[in-house]
Amino acid sequence: MPGANSSNQLPTHFILLGFPGLERSYYYIAFIFTIVYVTSVIGNFTLLFIIKVDRSLHEPMYFLLCMLSAIDLVLFNSTTPKMLGILWFGIHEIYFEACLTQMFFLHTFTVMESALLLAMSFDRYIAICQPLRYNSILTKMLITNIGLLAIGRALALTVPLPFLMKRLPFCSTNVIHHSYCEHMAVVRLACTDTTFNSIYGLVVAMVIVVLDLSLIILSYVLILLAVFRLDSTEARYKALSTCASHICAILSLYVPVVLSSVVYRLGKDVPIYIHILLANVYLMLPPLINPIVYGLRTKQIRNRIKSIIKVDFMCFLRVHAEEIAIKTMQVPKWDQSQ
Template sequence: MQETSLCLSVGHLLSYSMSDSNSTDFTNPTTFILLGIPGLEAAHVWISIPFCVIYAIAILGNFTILFIVKMEPSLHEPMYYFLCMLAVTDLVLSTSVLPKILSIFWFNSREINFSACLTQMYFFLSFFVIESGILVAMAFDRYVAICHPLRHSTILTNPVVAKIGLTVVLRGVMLVLPHPFLARMWPYCRTNIIPNTYCEHIAVVKLACADISLSSYYSLAVAFLVIGMDVFFIALSYTQILRAIFRLPTKDARLKTFGTCGSHLCVILASYIPHLFATLTQRFGHTVALHLRVLMANMYLLVPPMLNPIIYGAKTQQIWDRLLQLFTHKGT
């Protein structure tokens, strides 16, 4: 009975959209309809619980990182400046999609304005590219700190850190800018239903009744060239770091130095692996069930903002000590 009602509701949406698109050949639809997680609509309320918990942890964790770094003068150095940039990026990344996802799950609020859809698309794509650039900057910081410790303060001065941050932001802003402009350029005369929880780029442009090769190829170029280059530079930095670590005289020194890089390596894996799986399954995993593809597409936007502050809070001794100190003072 539940399955029948689910089919009827989806069928109603499809018939409504198709009849509307048959009567009007619109260039830009007024609204899109986000289905949520197709096939799991009956479980939306239950799925919203872990999503809500993930969002709450991401908000609390990243604001805690920002607060501790601001309040603790000893943390005013390049590594923690980059960590603050990462926290701000994670807050924007998760906030660009989570509120709308929860409104779909809780209130069945599936409609999203066409311009709002493109704006959401731009924000999460640009800030994902920005986050990738910040991870490269953090890898470079660890390389200088371990391989050239005596020159760290002279190489990574505050003006240099500010220039790196500005470059990373401008790269993300400019490289992603063509995505919404190209998406707005296509005529949409098929349907306005997006089988996803947010305005994922390929899911949107696939609705266009035109040759979307330009959008598709540009998206792939950004995904593979930018992310590929970032992963290459991160791997290069850590190759040099590992060589320096293995040249250290004692085992304790090697373990201590490697421990300072462990949190960054965990963050890198948490950021890139879900994105890689999501990209591959969205484009090439046609045999993978649709609800699994949608869930994977959500994970690469939601999980890293939650994990990053947890990983750095647990692995970075200065942050952990300052956090414990705050709670100890409150308890006394």
């Protein structure tokens, strides 16, 4: 096996194929993914900056949004740079330890993102069903504990993954048919029984998709029951509109995950690059969608962005006017007469 260590049958490196079957379209895919990557980085950092500097946004919902943006930044930075390296420069090799590290960050922060979306649904439930008790229930201490609980649960579920991977022998091939080190894509390369690894990976996935999504759906059932008890249509619309951004965030994560899982299990004749593209979409879509949706739909954030753009534009005009004035004063008199 290329790149294998004969003493413990662990490879020194893996080969990430990228998107088998789409090699001729790599530059087009790379261009699109690069635009998405840059936009996501700028959007999430802008969101974090605005919430940090604007004290009026120092509320539970925005603290949870900060956590979500930070998770998104780590999540897609754990896979996207390497994927772009494959697409732009053909750098397919990844060291075994780097592959395990990527796998750990990928799955840890996916679990954390799911937990944050669940916490944000709880936030929306309190805001609509218990509005008078909102600030007394969602205190800074509770938000901190929610964040710590999300981290603790994610670590408890994903820390075993690298250790379970290191106990497997890899003695046939080191070629991963994927663009990043996804757990099951690496497990399939082992030349031994991998039932335990597969079951453990399935349990982690079930915790994310089934448990968290079920609780989110339950919270929205309670929200809808409370909304329909409101007297006026305007009050109902206003209550539901406060949930729109969160619903978009939920859909951007869970729809690609569920679709990818369904296609993987039922679409036996679907080309492998379709599976890989879907797997990349559910990692890259939330970091792209969340800042845009929350920036456009949240009035405080939207107004803050407008004020920043306005101030920057006025500063640019002032500096430009000063430069013109200085150049005009330096023009010789005989030039002015002409």
